[in-house]
Amino acid sequence: MASVPPVAGRRWRRPPVLIKDRNTRWIVYGGLLIYLALAMSTVDVNWQRVADGLERGMRFINGFLQPDFTSRSTDIYRGLIESLTMTLTSTVVGVLISIPIGIGAARNIAPPVIYYICRSIIAISRTFQEVIIAIFFVVMFGFGPFAGFLTLAFSTIGFLGKLLAEDIEDIDEAQAEAIRATGASFMQLINYGVQPQVMPRLIGLSLYRLDINFRESAVIGIVGAGGIGATLNVAISRYEYDSAGAVLLIIIGIVMLAEYSSSYVRKWVQ
């Protein structure tokens, strides 16, 4: 450690964490503080209503600790089946569509025109939240899991297409070059030069998206796109917190299961 001469009246001070310049530091921290003060002051809270709600909050916590799986079991079962089938079909369809789009959106193998078309498809799909897309699909295709299926497939395309394209752009060019040098066609180049390099990650990403789609399927039901979200919405709006707790515990359980098994599969694939 550098020896600090013991100057009278001076002590070692910790160096500042992020911003070295003192004035910028004051401006940034001061600005943040002023913003926070303004933000806090405009939050208008009806404390009376909150106090009334505390009793209901206790009931929710009780419902979460003693969930009621039985009295709404048919609704829960139907919602769960809808969610699970919607998740699986939409993930498979989304992955199948996103593969050509991902290949088209990779700068190193796609011609410029196709590159820009595919990139804009991805950008459109990634812009809005699933819930907003679901609202529109419900308006267009009617209530029910079919609209949810379309929503999830649509957002899968943007997610997987982008990540797959980035992955293809990162491949080892030497292998693709070697395949190209044998006189391979474009399809053969994809099949032998690109696919072996991106396959493990594609499988991992698809499993991750399966997990995300299940979680989202619980949300889009709130706007009428089927699935367990509809069951949850009904349970909460009827103040049946024990049934809502059961639904939430089922969601948490399935997500944990999916996370555990997907980490296992990813280890097996790589």
Added chain:
Amino acid sequence: MPVSTTADGRKVWQRRTTGRQWAIWAGWFAFVVLLVWCWELMTRTTIWAFVYDAPRQISDLGNRMFPPRWSYIDRLIWPLWDTINIASLGTLLGIFIAVPIAFCAARNTTPSLYILRPIALFIIVASRSINSLIWALLLVSIIGPGLLAGIIAIGLRSIGFIGKLLYEAIEEIDESQVEAVRATGANGMQVLDYGIVPQVLPAFFGITVFRWDINIRESTILGLVGAGGIGLQLQSSLNTLAWPQVSLILLLILGTVLVSEWVSAKVRHAVI
């Protein structure tokens, strides 16, 4: 070795043995059967007349939405400010709860490996598996509609995200620095303060800004269930079928998301 014999007695190399080939084929077959079965189950209640009607609905919707009603913008400024506040204050709330949980969940800093760590990990998974819209739905029914429900919903959802990324960052720190600080005779808090925190601080700021960016996106829709912000306006416009207002709101959301993404990218670039 996987070889097969052709009709005229020559041996041909194959990639897989016959048994393995059949097993893979059967696996794919089972997968397709499962898929078709799921499709049947899912579309059992679908009314196909509505689906066939969709192209007409789409063009109809396009016509109704097209000129956005620009004059509506002055009713959207306050909700937009509220939306940004929900995201920022929610992120702040999330940080306050997530940091201690992350330290409990990290294998190298947890006070008790067998009691506190599993609890912390369960909190992280529970918060991550439930979307902020569901938290908002619950909180609106518990503490009433308004900004507070939105802030708490965003905060609860952020705990899992920040907690998970932060505890992974804590587990990846360089132990030798901690060892060096401990060798000077520092107590537990001092080791934390001088050995661990400086190493995870850049990651922490990066994670926070990243989550803030995601929270801006999520807070735009919380109003759909009554938790304040611009989503309330979206909901009322949807309910009254005021499509020109809906398209204006969507444009505004798009602009906000782009700006927050830009800010977050700048800050993360500066920090890391």
